[in-house]
Amino acid sequence: MALKAAFIFLAPEVNPDKDRQTVVTPQVELTAVAAGNYKEAEALAIQLVEEGIEAIELCGGFGNKGTARIAEAVAGKAAVGVVRFDGHPGLNGKSGDELF
Numbered sequence: 001m002a003l004k005a006a007f008i009f010l011a012p013e014v015n016p017d018k019d020r021q022t023v024v025t026p027q028v029e030l031t032a033v034a035a036g037n038y039k040e041a042e043a044l045a046i047q048l049v050e051e052g053i054e055a056i057e058l059c060g061g062f063g064n065k066g067t068a069r070i071a072e073a074v075a076g077k078a079a080v081g082v083v084r085f086d087g088h089p090g091l092n093g094k095s096g097d098e099l100f
Helices: 038-050 064-074
Strands: 003-010 020-024 028-035 055-058 079-082
Touching (some): 028 038, 038 064, 055 064
Parallel strands (some): 003 028
Antiparallel strands (some): 020 028
């Protein structure tokens, strides 16, 4: 059975119900989905876990605080990892911690 994983990225003016895509391979089923801010990402992470997601990777826009919020939201029901940037190019060189 393939690992069900998700990649959550931050972007302005998105709709997580629409702005998502899933790639299915023999080993991994990966759903990439957009969130507009940390609060939306927390709700999204909980929803993804309820859908059977076992691992969540966060984009580099999530700072330390944002990553902790997602880890707390899923409460150990999924592994949480993060891509790191000092300042994310998609967020005008800032961390989500500065914006959200």
